[in-house]
Amino acid sequence: MQRLAWVGRTGPTGGFDDEVYYLPMLRDYSLQPAEVPVHTPAFLSDARRNALKADIKRLLEERDAVLVAHYYVDGDIQDLADETGGCVADSLEMARFGRDHPATTLIVSGVRFMGETAKILSPEKRVFMPTLEAECSLDLGCPPDEFKAFCEANPDRTVVVYANTSVAVKALSDWVVTSSVGLKIVEHLAAKGEKILWAPDKHLGNFIRTKTGADMLLWSGACVVHEEFKFKALEDIKQVYPDAGVLVHPESPAAVIDIADRVGSTSQIIQAARELPHDTFIVATDRGIFHKLRKSAPGKRFIEAPTAGDGAMCRSCAHCPWMAMNELEALAATLESSDNEIHVDPAVGARAMKPLQRMLEFP
Ligand code: SF4
Secondary structure, three states, X not given: OOOEEEEEOEOOOOOEOOOOEEEEOOOOOOOOHHHOOOOOOOOOOHHHHHHHHHHHHHHHHHOOEEEEEEOOOOHHHHHHHHHOOOEEEOHHHHHHHHHHOOOOEEEEEOOHHHHHHHHHHOOOOEEEOOOXXXXXXXXXXXXXHHHHHHHHHOOOOEEEEEOOOOHHHHHOOOEEEOOOOHHHHHHHHHXXXXXXXXXXXXXXXXXXXXXXXXXXXXXXXXXXXXXXXXXXXXXXXXXXXXXXXXXXXXXXXXXXXHOOOEEOOHHHHHHHHHHOOOOEEEEEOOHHHHHHHHHHOOOOEEEEOOOOOOOOOOOOOOOOOOHHHOOHHHHHHHHHHOOOEOOOOHHHHHHHHHHHHHHHHOO
16 A cells, blocks of 8 residues: 655644645655664773873864864864864854865864765865764665655755755755754745755654745655654653753654754754753753753753653664764874865765855855
8 A cells, every 4th residue: 555645734733734635655764773883982091082182183283174073972072173273063053164264174073964065065175084984864864866766756846955965965956954044944935935845854844844834745764863752751751850941953753842942953952051041951962962061051950851762762872873983083093094084076066065055145
């Protein structure tokens, strides 16, 4: 039997209204547990960590390199980026920072699409990563050939893709967006009457569709970390901390988003922790962000949102295995050896540059 997906507007109660119609549904592109690597970072003594940090600082200077790190990576790497004139940011700001910084070499600590984005925007710079094995389940769950066929089957739709995609998928799109600006850009397109084809994160797509009322056809990918946050367990923990604020990344399931005090990108979550009056927050995003949260809102308490359901089948423990591959040893080795360079096909990169530029220039 053919499975069906809906596309159209939600009614005022969040249910379907008369405009809903049905299309054959894509297969589910979420990764299975066996497809997700387990990564346990090496334990380092304080002496070893300090030696590595000193080496990395020296090598960054010698190589005319700047360190651009994501909020989800190791806290030591985040500190190094801050201390050496680099940046710790979400993927949108990482892209901007790398493009605008005068260094000839960018060291991107995050996952592969972030390194590729840096290379697309700065083709004249050399871009390295601590490892080239740091993937993303959203990127892996959106194969370019299948995505191309999906676009060709829906030629009347404006193609909006999340930044967590390969260069080839970006090159097929009209717009690239991050979770910081996706809502505003889709709102802008919907106001012009455009119908959207969205990929790859189904939860973020559904969140934007619900907020904007836009006509969106969704690819069916998911983030292996955020998809694990559980509504029932979150409700239970709210009973224990009734005064806590709930901060949620929009890659989480709709039921989790619905009970949030603030939904937003990593930067927006950090901003909310500073702005909102709560002393305690339950946070539904990768736990790497706690390093920056504690520094940005000292004195406040942060609790990890539960990933286990009633059966205590915790799979993700709220930490991305690919982000965890960014280790001090790997970073130092990359700087020492000049291995792990990011290369992007210039022609494909030039096509991917256009939708990226559109996002960066969006007011
Ligand atoms: S946390 Fe999720 S969206 Fe972010 S890199 Fe990991 S798998 Fe991808």
